[in-house]
Amino acid sequence: MSEATASFADHAAIAVGDVVPPLERTITLTDMVAYAGATWDWHKLHYDTAYVAEKKLPGPIVDGQVFGALLVEMLQDWLGPQSFVRELEFTFRNLVFAGETLRCAGTVTEVGEDRISVSMSVVVVAEDGSDGRAAAAPASAVVLLGTPDGPGAPA
Template sequence: MSADIAAVTVGDAVAPLERTITLTDMVAYAGATWDWHQLHYDPAYVAAKKLPGPVVDGQVFGAYLVEALQDWLGPDSFVRTIDFSYRNLVFAGETIRCTGTVTEASPDRVVVDLRVDVVGDDGTPSRTAVAPASAEVLLGSADGTSA
């Protein structure tokens, strides 16, 4: 459900986005980005490295954060900038949750602090701030003008 972008104010929460990232998702992402490092798809390779499973490519979190913003703000929004850092490993089969809070708001743009957390089976974060981020989103159209 999209937010009423005319009513977005400082302190508003971004509607959360949750995804369980499967090995199939990771192989598809590797194919799309041409990042075929064994770390992202080969269980035997990562087992030899003593890791619990293939490691999710950190760049995918940018895509999930943009998806969360655009799902929340709707088709009349355009993510102008996004800045995030990858701080903790996420493994195939884990569930992530993207959340955020509006820190600046005007009729034509919002600035949002975002984060990606790994959530456990009980829905509570098991690793927090996997990918802390911020974004500027233009409201109205890709050039920031009203629709």
């Protein structure tokens, strides 16, 4: 698919091997504090720079659940509102610190009548722009197509 976001009509054209448009995001300390507030995860490792320095860490640690949120965002940005991530699995591989940039990537591995399966990964972007250490891999999702998400969606 050539466009970054597919419309509902494009779902029929999805094929095994299609590459999901990647999502890149630099996770700032502000992002991490907002996420902590939204999830009620106030462990000092996620926001307190003095605490993490005392522990000899290079910076506050990004909550690993952010990886899942970014993977779902990548899929729904691509597939549009007529999609619903039914299953999501990923394995944590390495710590990620405030200020680092993450790249989410995926490839369609299976296409069904009303769903697709996607193999994905989350990596830290190296200083030269290449993929650095894995943050979450392997990762996979099953996405229902033609199923709206969000408020007002059928149960």
